[in-house]
Amino acid sequence: MQELTVNLSANAHEILKQLADGSGETMQTVLESAIETYRRQKFLETANESFRALQSNTEAWEEELAERQLWNQGLTNGLEED
Numbered sequence: 001m002q003e004l005t006v007n008l009s010a011n012a013h014e015i016l017k018q019l020a021d022g023s024g025e026t027m028q029t030v031l032e033s034a035i036e037t038y039r040r041q042k043f044l045e046t047a048n049e050s051f052r053a054l055q056s057n058t059e060a061w062e063e064e065l066a067e068r069q070l071w072n073q074g075l076t077n078g079l080e081e082d
Helices: 012-021 025-054 059-075
Strands: none
Touching: 012 025, 025 059
């Protein structure tokens, strides 16, 4: 794996070091985990924004609900109830 240098403030470096020391992981592992968590957070924020936009469009939202209903009907297609 190629290694690169990242500049951190002294405060960020100290926090990273404390997190690594407290978890028993390397600073690289903690930083990679933090980056992945941030990526997922941003993904969900974008998805939530898109979902809110969809809900604010009455016509599009009604189409979405109708499509969900169709999918829900197909979930039990051919299955017997217990």
